[in-house]
Amino acid sequence: MPHDIDIALVAPRYLAGLGDPTWVTVPLHRACRWSTAKDPLVPRVILTSPDQLAQLRIAPDPDPAEPWWTLRHAHHGDQRAWSATFDAHTPVEIIAAVTDALTDPATPPVAPDDPYETLRAAGWHAPRHHDGRTSIESMISPDGLARVAGLVHEHRTTRWVVETSVPHLPTLWRAYMDNNTPPHLVSALFGALADETPLVRELHRVPHLAATHGRTTTGRVSAESVAFALEHRTTALAQRSTPTPPVTPTPGPHVRKQRRAR
Template sequence: MPHDIDVVLVAPRYLAGPGDPAWVTVPLHRASGWSTAEDPLVPRVILTSPDQLAQLRLAPDPDPAEPWWTLRHAHHGDQRAWSMTFDAHTPVEIIAAVTDALTAPAAPPLAPGDPYTMLYAAGWNAPRHHDGHTSVEGMTAPDGLARVDRTVHEDGRTASWIVETSVHHLPSVWRAYVDGNTPPHLVAALFGALADETPLVREPHRVPHLAATHGRTSAGQVSAETFAFALEGRTTALARRRTPPPIPAPAPPSVPKPRRAR
């Protein structure tokens, strides 16, 4: 008989904890054709895009100060090389927002202007300060637990983005570093995932303590089938993005009606 599974809905999502890395790696491999480096002696996951320009490394390190996720893209045409890194406790759904945008068949059109549009809409605040020849533009979540900073030089060149979740005097929960050359639509995808107010689903034993003490949690239930096939459904949906629509069958040629003999 089908049964239900207990889950916890966690908000804000940046406190939800890491989740299952397969949420990122499986769609990249199965839906977008990224190849894997098959080496059982190396305790890390390496995925490379079909064009060999992008690579994702998942290299768990005993040192919590080191990033677990590294996404790199080589110089190509007018696009300079860029990279992103994410710490171990970054929710996989936030990383997936970036990889989904990267592997989309075409980048979505972006309106020119403020890169913080989605954060503004979610009520994030905008402090700013100057430090010598650079200025730091920042956005802080309404609860004060997450922030985005960007260092901009006087010549307008962006040095880097830093996304950080932290609780008062405690060490950072997680950090992400975004190269200043990262394409705008990927930065927008990252910020959109941060601003998204939809709670993330976690198993009860995987809910971080900080989520219970500083976030909002609520108990719920989902069917075992829904829970088991969530990743498969996500992968299938992403694979459909790359499937061209069927070519309509050509119309049959018109045959002239026979004339009556007189």
């Protein structure tokens, strides 16, 4: 018989903790056809795109300072090689926003001229720091717990850094994107940070900092909706398709339109 289960809704989402990594890996494999490295002796997950240009590695390291997730893309055409990394406690929904944008077949990808546009709309503010020819353009969340920084050198952004931290405690998680990362992926990352929709977590998996510095509420949802959430997400991503050009009608017999009777 269907039944309801208790869940936690965590906001802001950058405090929600890791979540389930399959939220990222399963759609990449099943919906986007990324292949997996089949080596039982290697304690990491490696997914490679069908064109062999992009690769996602998940290599949990005992050192919490090392990133668990590494996304790399090789040089191709006018696009230089780029990479992005995410620490272990980065919510998977934030990483998924980047991988979803990367695998979206819609072309061309659209990104705002101002990468901070979404953050500003969500109430993030922008102090600015200068150091000679190098400056740090940053945006800080309304609660002061999350920060996005673009390191600018000679009018060119050299790296993007996302950091979530609580005063007097170690940094919760960091993410990095190099300056060659496509703008629409940077925009996807920032959009996921600014999204005010709470993230769903199991009650026993809510991080302590989310309870003390965030907004956590409990609710009840059907067990079926939780069990099939990943399947629904994977199906939706698989159904994305590149828009097809309009079909030009084939010339055929001329049919005269009937005039309306007056």
